[in-house]
Amino acid sequence: MASSSNSLSLGPFGLLGGVGVLVITTAVLLGTFVYFFGNSNNTPITGIPLIGKQEGEKDYTEAKKRWMSSAKEIVNSAVRTRKHPFQVFGMNGPLIIIPPHMTSEVRTDERMTFKSWLKRDFFTTYPGFEGFKPAVDNNVFIDSVRMGLTQSLATVVHSLAEEAKYCYDEAFPPAKDWTPVKFNAIALRFIARLSAQTFMPPELAKNEEWLRISVEYTLHFGHGGYVMRAIPPLLRPIAHWFLPQTKQLREDVETARRIIEPTVIARRKEREADIKAGRKPKKYTDAFAWMDAVTEKTGDICNAVHGQLNYSLGAVHTTSITFTNCMYNIVGSPGSIELLREELIEVLGSAKSWDKTTLNGLKMMDSFMKESNRMHPASFMTMNRIANETITLSDGTIIPKGSALTVPNTRLYDEEFYENPQVFNGRRFYDMRQRAGEESKHQFVTTGDDYLPFGHGKHACPGRFFASNEIKILLAFAIMQYDFKFPEDQGQPPIRAHGLENVTNPEAIMLYKSRTPEVSLDLDHTWR
Numbered sequence: 001m002a003s004s005s006n007s008l009s010l011g012p013f014g015l016l017g018g019v020g021v022l023v024i025t026t027a028v029l030l031g032t033f034v035y036f037f038g039n040s041n042n043t044p045i046t047g048i049p050l051i052g053k054q055e056g057e058k059d060y061t062e063a064k065k066r067w068m069s070s071a072k073e074i075v076n077s078a079v080r081t082r083k084h085p086f087q088v089f090g091m092n093g094p095l096i097i098i099p100p101h102m103t104s105e106v107r108t109d110e111r112m113t114f115k116s117w118l119k120r121d122f123f124t125t126y127p128g129f130e131g132f133k134p135a136v137d138n139n140v141f142i143d144s145v146r147m148g149l150t151q152s153l154a155t156v157v158h159s160l161a162e163e164a165k166y167c168y169d170e171a172f173p174p175a176k177d178w179t180p181v182k183f184n185a186i187a188l189r190f191i192a193r194l195s196a197q198t199f200m201p202p203e204l205a206k207n208e209e210w211l212r213i214s215v216e217y218t219l220h221f222g223h224g225g226y227v228m229r230a231i232p233p234l235l236r237p238i239a240h241w242f243l244p245q246t247k248q249l250r251e252d253v254e255t256a257r258r259i260i261e262p263t264v265i266a267r268r269k270e271r272e273a274d275i276k277a278g279r280k281p282k283k284y285t286d287a288f289a290w291m292d293a294v295t296e297k298t299g300d301i302c303n304a305v306h307g308q309l310n311y312s313l314g315a316v317h318t319t320s321i322t323f324t325n326c327m328y329n330i331v332g333s334p335g336s337i338e339l340l341r342e343e344l345i346e347v348l349g350s351a352k353s354w355d356k357t358t359l360n361g362l363k364m365m366d367s368f369m370k371e372s373n374r375m376h377p378a379s380f381m382t383m384n385r386i387a388n389e390t391i392t393l394s395d396g397t398i399i400p401k402g403s404a405l406t407v408p409n410t411r412l413y414d415e416e417f418y419e420n421p422q423v424f425n426g427r428r429f430y431d432m433r434q435r436a437g438e439e440s441k442h443q444f445v446t447t448g449d450d451y452l453p454f455g456h457g458k459h460a461c462p463g464r465f466f467a468s469n470e471i472k473i474l475l476a477f478a479i480m481q482y483d484f485k486f487p488e489d490q491g492q493p494p495i496r497a498h499g500l501e502n503v504t505n506p507e508a509i510m511l512y513k514s515r516t517p518e519v520s521l522d523l524d525h526t527w528r
C-alpha cells in the first residue's frame with residue numbers, strides 16, 4: 001500500500017525513485033528538443049503524397065492524433081480515390097500505405113521484411129523486450145511455428161478439447177438464470193490456458209504465474225513500446241532503465257526465466273545422460289522441442305525463455321481478440337446460435353473423437369469465424385514491412401531504404417469483393433463454398449489479396465491453423481453448453497478502433513445460462 005501512495009504523489013513516474021524522476025525530466029526536456037529539431041522520423045518521405053495533415057498545421061502532432069483515432073476512416077476514403085501509394089503520419093513517423101491492388105508486390109518481395117518492422121518498432125535490443133528477439137534475430141521462432149506447431153496440430157486437438165472443458169467449468173459455473181460475465185477477460189484466460197497446454201510441458205502448462213505472464217507480458221510490451229517511442233532515440237539507452245513500464249517488462253522476463261529455466265536445465269541434463277548411456281533422447285511435443293529441432297538443424301541460437309515469451313506475444317492476444325469478436329458477432333446476430341448448434345449436433349453426434357476430421361466438419365462455424373474476422377480483423381493493417389533497401393514499385397513509386405510500409409485491409413469492406421460488406425452474414429463463406437469447384441476455398445485460414453487478416457503469401461501467419469482449432473473447440477463448448485445474450489441496456493458491444501487495432505470494451509457484459517447438450521462433448525470418453 002505504501003508504494004501505491006508513493007506512486008500517486010509522484011504522478012506518472014510514481015514507481016521511480018527521486019533520482020530517476022530527475023533523469024527522466026532532463027531526458028524528456030532534452031528529448032523534446034532533439035525530437036523536434038533532430039529526429040528524422042518527423043520528416044515525410046519525398047515523392048510520396050502525404051494525407052491526414054491539414055493546412056495550417058505546423059507539425060505532425062495533430063496528424064498523429066487523427067491517425068490514432070481514425071486510421072481506418074482515413075485509409076478507407078483515401079484508397080477509394082487513389083491508385084498509387086501514399087503516406088500518413090503514424091506514431092512512429094511516416095508510414096507508406098500500399099493500395100491493396102499492389103499487395104502482390106509486397107508479398108513476393110523479400111527486400112521488405114516483417115522482421116525489420118518488428119526490430120524497428122519493438123526495441124528488441126533493450127532488456128525486457130527480449131520476447132520478440134527470437135522473431136527478429138533469426139528464423140528459429142518462425143520456423144518452429146511453421147514446422148513444429150503445424151506438424152503437431154492433429155495430435156493436440158484432443159488435449160485442447162479437454163482443456164476447454166476445464167476452462168468452461170471454471171469460468172461458467174452451472175446457472176439456471178441469466179448470469180453476467182465479462183467475456184473479454186475470460187476469453188484471454190481461455191486462450192492463455194489452451195496455448196500453454198500446447199506450447200508448454202505438462203509441469204508448466206497449469207502454472208498460474210506463467211498463465212498471468214503469458215497474458216500480461218503482451219500488454220506490458222505494448223505500454224513499454226509506447227513510452228519508448230515517445231522518447232527520442234538518443235535518450236532511450238538511458239531512459240529505459242528508469243521508466244516504470246520498461247522496468248515492469250524486465251520483471252516479467254525475470255519471472256518467466258525463474259519459471260522456465262529449471263525445466264530447460266533438467267531437460268538438457270536428461271538428454272546428456274541419455275546420449276551418454278547410448279539411449280535415444282526422449283522426444284517431447286512442445287515449443288521447447290520445436291525450437292530445439294530448428295536450432296539443431298540450423299545451428300542458430302534461441303533462448304528458450306524468450307522463445308516461450310515470443311509464442312505468447314504471437315498467439316495469445318491475437319487469438320483472444322479474434323475469438324471474442326467471433327463470440328460477440330454470433331451472440332449478436334439472431335438465429336446464429338441455433339444454426340451453429342444444429343451443425344454441432346450433427347457433426348459431434350457422429351464423430352468418433354476430437355480430431356482434425358471433426359473440426360473440418362464444422363463448415364458453418366468456419367464460415368461464421370471467417371465472416372467475423374472479415375468485419376473485425378484483429379488489426380486493420382496486417383502486412384507491415386520495412387524496406388531493407390531502396391525499392392522501385394511497378395508504378396514507379398520509390399520506397400526509400402528504411403521506410404515503413406503496410407497494406408490496408410480495405411477490400412474486406414469493399415462492395416466489389418463482398419456483397420453487402422457492412423452487414424454481418426455468418427453464412428457468407430459457407431454459401432460460397434457450395435459453388436462448384438469452391439468446396440475447399442473460402443476457409444477461415446485461407447488468405448488472399450482480398451482477405452488479409454492473416455497477411456498473405458510467404459509470410460502469412462503460420463499460427464492461424466492452430467488458432468482456428470482453438471476457436472472452433474471453444475465455440476463448440478460454448479454453444480452446446482450455454483445460451484447467451486447481451487443485456488438489453490447494453491446490446492452487442494461495439495468494436496472500437498484504437499489506431500490500427502480493433503478492440504472491444506473489457507467491461508462489456510454478456511449473459512449466460514446453462515443448458516443440457518443434445519450430444520456428449522466427451523468424444524474420446526476420457527474425461528476424469
Ligand code: HEM
Nearest residue numbers: 142314315318319322382383384454455456459461463467
Ligand atoms: C487469430 C489469431 C492470429 C492472428 C489474427 C494473427 C495475425 C498475424 C498477422 C497479421 C501476421 C503478419 C503477416 C504478414 O506480415 O504478412 C502474423 C504473423 C505471424 N504469426 Fe500470427 N496471428 C494469429 C495467431 C498466431 C498464433 C497462434 C501463432 C503461433 C505462435 C502465430 C505466429 C505467427 C508468426 C510466427 C508470424 C510471422 C510469420 C513470418 O514472418 O513469416 N500467430 N500473424
